[in-house]
Amino acid sequence: MNAIEIKGLCKQFRGKRMTRVDALKNLDLQVAAGEVFGFLGPNGAGKSTTIKLVMGLLRPSSGRTSIYGVDFAQAMARRRVGYLPENPAFYDYLGAEEYLAFVGSQFGMDRSLLKERSEEILKRLELWDARKRPMRGYSKGMVQRVGLAQTLVHDPDVYILDEPMSGLDPIGRALVKEIILELKQRGRCVFFSTHITDDVEKVCDRVGVIVKGSLVALDSVENILRSGVEGYQVHLRIPETESGVFAGVEAVRRGGSTAEFYVPCDGFNGFMGEVNRAGREVLLVETRRKDLEDFFLSIVNDSN
Numbered sequence: 464m465n466a467i468e469i470k471g472l473c474k475q476f477r478g479k480r481m482t483r484v485d486a487l488k489n490l491d492l493q494v495a496a497g498e499v500f501g502f503l504g505p506n507g508a509g510k511s512t513t514i515k516l517v518m519g520l521l522r523p524s525s526g527r528t529s530i531y532g533v534d535f536a537q538a539m540a541r542r543r544v545g546y547l548p549e550n551p552a553f554y555d556y557l558g559a560e561e562y563l564a565f566v567g568s569q570f571g572m573d574r575s576l577l578k579e580r581s582e583e584i585l586k587r588l589e590l591w592d593a594r595k596r597p598m599r600g601y602s603k604g605m606v607q608r609v610g611l612a613q614t615l616v617h618d619p620d621v622y623i624l625d626e627p628m629s630g631l632d633p634i635g636r637a638l639v640k641e642i643i644l645e646l647k648q649r650g651r652c653v654f655f656s657t658h659i660t661d662d663v664e665k666v667c668d669r670v671g672v673i674v675k676g677s678l679v680a681l682d683s684v685e686n687i688l689r690s691g692v693e694g695y696q697v698h699l700r701i702p703e704t705e706s707g708v709f710a711g712v713e714a715v716r717r718g719g720s721t722a723e724f725y726v727p728c729d730g731f732n733g734f735m736g737e738v739n740r741a742g743r744e745v746l747l748v749e750t751r752r753k754d755l756e757d758f759f760l761s762i763v764n765d766s767n
């Protein structure tokens with residue numbers, strides 16, 4: 464059974480002078496348990512609208528969402544979800560510890576378990592020393608980390624995170640990615656939005672690209688990276704006296720007895736065959752590929 468199932472989700476807003484804004488057009492999406500799904504899109508693509516619709520914070524024009532087969536409108540489904548909004552804002556006169564106690568009590572957690580989980584999470588997110596200080600004195604990154612902490616406290620099965628790395632420094636970003644991967648290992652489902660491809664490449668199993676309210680690409684990160692292979696950088700040891708041309712490919716760089724070749728995909732087998740026949744030593748073969756950023760940019764450009 465899918466952890467998240469979105470069917471035919473649409474949202475229209477009324478814009479200026481009663482114009483219609485199609486913020487989300489007929490989204491169908493399934494995310495499995497143990498899967499990390501990256502929802503990638505440029506500014507204004509419809510990521511936050513989707514997440515707010517899924518969370519029931521906006522009423523869809525049509526369509527529905529279920530969590531482990533239970534319609535999201537039912538409290539039982541919502542209890543299984545941890546949600547991080549795009550710009551989290553809390554009761555800022557509370558400290559992080561008190562706030563987690565409040566969140567845990569809303570989920571009916573046992574007090575001793577809540578205390579234990581809260582300590583573990585605050586330490587993990589490096590908020591322990593600040594736990595009793597009012598959050599109004601927290602930095603942007605600290606508030607973001609409290610946002611993540613409050614999704615973790617009741618140990619839900621599904622995490623819906625709107626730009627979880629936003630406002631964090633590189634250490635904070637790395638920590639969030641580590642936590643997401645741990646959740647995956649524990650069989651949890653994580654759905655998060657971002658416009659930063661690097662975040663997706665490092666942690667996601669699958670990625671969906673949304674542009675102008677439509678899902679325009681959906682694939683595994685592995686497939687995207689594999690399909691982006693453009694050629695190979697081959698390093699060979701060859702005598703300095705040898706011209707070093709194999710299958711018509713000339714060295715792009717030479718230094719002493721080593722030479723580097725750029726070999727396009729379709730010429731690779733022929734090139735390696737000649738290298739082999741000439742008895743030259745292969746020092747290194749590196750794959751040259753488009754990265755996720757190139758993939759994302761080309762999709763967004765095509766969709767525009």
Ligand SMILES: Nc1ncnc2c1ncn2[C@@H]1O[C@H](COP(=O)(O)OP(=O)(O)OP(=O)(O)O)[C@@H](O)[C@H]1O
Pocket residue numbers: 476477478484485486504505506507508509510511512513658
């Ligand atoms: N309450 C609203 N009323 C009218 N239009 C809205 C409303 N909320 C969002 N929109 C429009 O819906 C579209 C999608 O917005 P959304 O906030 O979902 O984008 P996003 O992908 O989350 O962008 P960002 O990365 O900038 O946060 C935009 O054109 C936006 O202007």
